[in-house]
Amino acid sequence: MAETIDILITLDENYLEPLHIMLTSLHVNNPAQDFTIWLIHERIPDSKLQQLNRLLAQWKMTFHEIKVPMELFSNAPTVERYPKEMYFRLASGKLLPNTVKKVVYLDPDTLIINPLNSLWDFDLNGNMLGAATHAGLTNLTEGFNNIRLGTDHGYYNSGVMLMDMEKVREIVQLEDIFKTIHEFGDYLLLPDQDILNFLYGKYIKEIPEEIWNYDTRKSNVYLTKSLGKHNSHWVAKNTVVLHYCGKPKPWDEKSNNRFTLLYAHYQQLLKRYNDLLS
Incomplete structure (x- = not known):
């Protein structure tokens, strides 16, 4: 595990607490791995960035925050449905330094429950991104999205991605977005x-969702599709990234599915780490 893994995160202040929990799970389940965390944001207060940096320093993770220049998105449509933060991961090629060649992008509503190096080492075969589809039992959503967007490939989820940053810089243009x-x-x-799917789906290599982007709402679907193989024991051993898609989120009181307890466990671990810092 000599190579450092670069992690990309893009969010606003409202998702900092889930981010801390996700990073706790990353640390606990990758104790010998070196990480560099890249946070792209627009206006997170310095005090909260310092708090995050103290936590990461405790785990010997390198932290870089990149504040987005206001002029970069001056022409972007940003009505209520399109907050600026939605652009940041697609624009990461223009925001990250050119020395960053590859990143794993992670949504803050994820948990990392096994070593992440298997995703980092995934062969993209010349593609720009690696991402999973959430097909379901019948894959009806793929057909719907193909008609809606005029595409001929699976509908990729953008919550977990392996990104070849050199290809991102070459292909992704803000003007097209x-x-x-x-x-x-x-x-x-x-x-x-x-x-992502409309403009760049043809540059994406599919990665297995049950390993690297496991939708926690669909455990019964995974179990059925695998003919009973992908039960809780299989997930604990093989799944790397749990993704808490949809609502309620696992930090909400209304959440009470089979993966809520696991999330609460990492919440408690984070509290212990924070107690050590106080």
Whole structure:
């Protein structure tokens, strides 16, 4: 595990607490791995960034925060459905230094429950990104999204991605993203994810969702599709990233599915780490 893994995160102040929990799980389940954490944001207060940095320093993770220049998105459509933060991961090629060649992007509503190096070492076969689809039992959503977006590939979830940053810099253009939103904004249900699939789906290599982007709402689907193989024991041994898609989120009091307890466990671990810092 000599190579450092670069982790990309893009969010606003409201998701800092879930981010701390996700990073706790990353540390606990990758104790010998070196990480560099890249946080792209627009206006998170310095005091909260310092708090995050103290936590990461305790785990010997390197932390870099990149504040987005206001002028970069001055022409971006940013009505209520399109907050600026939705652009940041797609624009990461322009925001991260050129020395960063590859990153793993992670949504803050994830847990890392096994070593992440298996995703870091995944062969993209020349593609720009690696991402999973959430197909379900019948894969009806793929057909719906193909018709809606005019695509001919799976509908990729943008919550967990392996990104070849050199190809991102070569292929992704902000002008194309802005134009797509201006022309098709009324048809975009999940704006950043729709844009990812509409403009860049042909540059994506599919990764197994049950390993690297496990939708915690769909455990029964995974169990059925695998003919009973992908039970809780299999998930504990093989799944790397749990993704708490949809609502309620696991930190909400209304959440009470089979993965809520695991999330609460990492909440308690984070509290212990914070107690050590206080």
